[in-house]
Amino acid sequence: MTDRLPHALRSDALDNRERILDAARAVFAVDGLDVPMREVARRAGVAPATLYRRFPTKEMLVTEAFAEQMYACRGVVDEGLADPDPWHGFCQVIEKMCELHARDRGFTAALMSTFPKAVDFEARREYALRAIDELARRAKEAGRLRPDFVLDDVILVLMANSGIHVTSPTAQVSASRRFAALAISAFQASPDVSPLPPVARLAPPASVSRRGQVG
Template identity: 55%
Template structure:
């Protein structure tokens, strides 16, 4: 029993941390970096004391939330590039990065505007691009990509999908990636996005 209690406490602390960071990223995306700490605690369903014990200042919370964002992006690219099937790896990167951007783009924009020198973005991007270039090369060698598709096309696609709702971002990424593929399209597309203006007009996907 004594051994189980500290393990449960550690698990609870990790859960609290994850909820706080998820709530912070969501609120920073919605309202900017000025959102009060108490509102973050309410969204995360933790007490203010728990929040401040883990993150004594708002800046510490902002920095950790952004570091988590970079780690998530790096992990998506690393896992996709490690896939022995390059087309499957490329699909997973596009799907997961577009969804990540859709959820937290407002926060990323707010952070990079307020703290342009806080992170070596050039080094981060360079590492991501080296990995993606290797995956692109493998996909071409496997005959999965059109010969005229270049890495810049992938960056264009990811940039064009920024700011879309998650549902629309997944659909857009899948549609755009199919245009890269050599030969006939074969991958199933995600469900179509529901745009509020079309729903209000009574339109339903067919």
């Protein structure tokens, strides 16, 4: 998954690259990806030019920085899909996803305000959504998930979860945990649920582009 190169980087360069990614992950997790590039450089103990040399655009940096998060994301849905009890798997996915986002503010932002270019993200996102859709289908069949649930509801909940901001990181995951529990409560099939209002399309598979801007 590391890039193939016409010639590998020099040892110090590779070291810096790693330090940059670490710094980026750390700062993105806490402050979101609105932080200036220079701040990332500062934290990495590196000059701005070096940062820009490795990652010419912020988008590239973000993409690289959250590669492992995307793996985690895939892991979560795969695990959920493998669960013999589809409803339990579904709940696990919701919970884990929310926690993942709670622990890393930047990841949420990266996943949500879709990068125009980061097709890699789009692909993985699509994969995760299809998996959740399948899981939801089974959970409905098992009569545990409310019948009027639609896939967009997951996106809705994840977006909503991203709106939760708390000062301390621990409180953040705590809040997200409770929110996830509420969401699951809402999704649960029940005799006396009132019908939900119609959905509005949320995630056109790769069209919106807010602005060209990234952060």
